Amino acid sequence: MSAPRLRELEQLHDILDRLGDEARVEVLTRVEHRGQRLPVHGVVLGSTDRTLPTLALVGGVHGLERIGAQVVLAYLHTLVELLRWDEVMQRSLERARIVFVPLVNPVGTLLRTRANGAGVDLMRNAPPHPDGRASFLVGGQQLSPRLPWYMGAPETPMQRESEALCRFIERELFEAPLAIAIDVHSGFGFEDRLWFPYARTRRPFPNLAEIYALERLLDETLPNHVYRLEPQARNYTVHGDLWDYLHDRHADRLADGGDGAARVFLPLTLEMGSWLWLRKNPRQAFSVLGGFNPMKPHRLRRTLRRHLPLFDFLHRATASPRRWAFPEPPVRERLTAAAFERWYAD
Ligand SMILES: [Zn+2]
Structure with missing residues (x-):
């Protein structure tokens, strides 16, 4: 029997085939599925110097949300083509690197499930934090892999995919x-x-000032942008979120003494509002993928181009952090107060 096709992986291979010397590609892990071993790739574009500012794009954590991986692949495609001729982009990648993990959960993507092949929701798979207060079920559960939002069995190591992603990001x-x-x-x-x-948790996170400064920069630079920036816990709280975990690890490393250099790590999740696609095309609610993906070709194309200005903005903001990302203490205090007022006062 021939192996089932995974379109996103084929697309990724096509893009990687076109990469020149500016890129490094590695297989972070392989995941078994019915005799196949599906790779999880990491891609690094630009300088080899890890002490330079860096932007990371991640997709395909939840297999059902195929549009996530497709949006990330669309940006990777454009960058790979730009690198072939655009000297401005080549130079800017020498200042600020861009790294990708475009398809974290290949088995889930193949099976059209949110979870991975073992039934684990990778975005609930980090070790739970004592401060965590999860919403019932959607916040992560350890009852059964047959129910959604399964975190994995208690006291077991992270799944290969989550572990590989965390190692790469660190x-x-x-x-x-x-x-x-x-x-x-x-x-x-x-x-x-x-x-x-x-x-x-609904408690404020330590980099409120930097997030608020980034939001101001976004509002000023792209005044017609479509995004609502907010703490994730405003909607629901979850156990085992990988980005909470990575932000903690980053803070621990700084607290460990390090070299005293200022380092800021801002993990963002782009949650594309799929209910809009449903409202415009209610029939797609009856298909497995329809609740999470634009199904009409013109809407898919619109979605694939919609976020390119955001990614470009984030790369520029990453490459030029001095004006916004390291405010002096009095400014930082003002920004923190304004952020608190905006997101936590109610
Ligand atoms: Zn998701």
């Missing part, structure tokens, strides 16, 4: 003075949201 981002990660999902609400930590 290695490629944690030495950077500024690192931004954006993990692309779909399925919640009518709007495109940009979520920042925490997911586990």
Whole structure:
């Protein structure tokens, strides 16, 4: 029997075939599925120096949300083509690197499930934090892999895919003075949201000032942008969120003494509002993928181009952090107060 085709992986291979010397590609892990071993790739574009500012794009954590991986692949495609002729882009990647994990959960993508092949929701798979207060079920559960939002059995190691993603992010981002990660999902609400930590608690997270400064920069630079920026926990709280976990790991490493250099790590989740696609095309609610993906070709194309300005903005913001990402203490205090007022006062 021939192996079932995984379109996103084929597309990724096509893109990788066109890569020149500016890129490094590695297989972070392989995941078994019915005798096949499906790869999870990591791609690094630009300088080899990990102490430079770095932007990470991640897709395909939830297999059902195929549009997430497709949006990330669309940006990777454009960058690979730009690298062939655009000297401005070549130079800017020498200042700020871009790294990708475009398809974290290949088995889930193949099976059209949110979870991986073992029934584990990878975005609930980090070790739970004592501060965590999860919403019932959707916040992560350890009752059964047959129910959604399964975190994995208690006291077991992380799944291969989550572990590989975390290892890659720690290695490629944690030495950077500024690192931004954006993990692309779909399925919640009518709007495109940009979520920042925490997911586990409604308490404010330590980089409020930097997030608020980034939002101001986004509002000023792209005044007609479509995003609502907010803490993830404003919608629901979850156990085992990988970005909460990575942000904690980053903070621990700084607390461990390190070299005293300022380092900022801002993990964002782009949650594309799929209810809009449903409202415009209610019949797709009856298909497995329809709740999470644009089904009409013109809407798919619109979605694939819609986020390119955001990614380009984030790369520029990453490459030029001095004006916004490291505010002096009095400014930082003002930004924190304004952010608190905006997101936590009610
Ligand atoms: Zn998702």
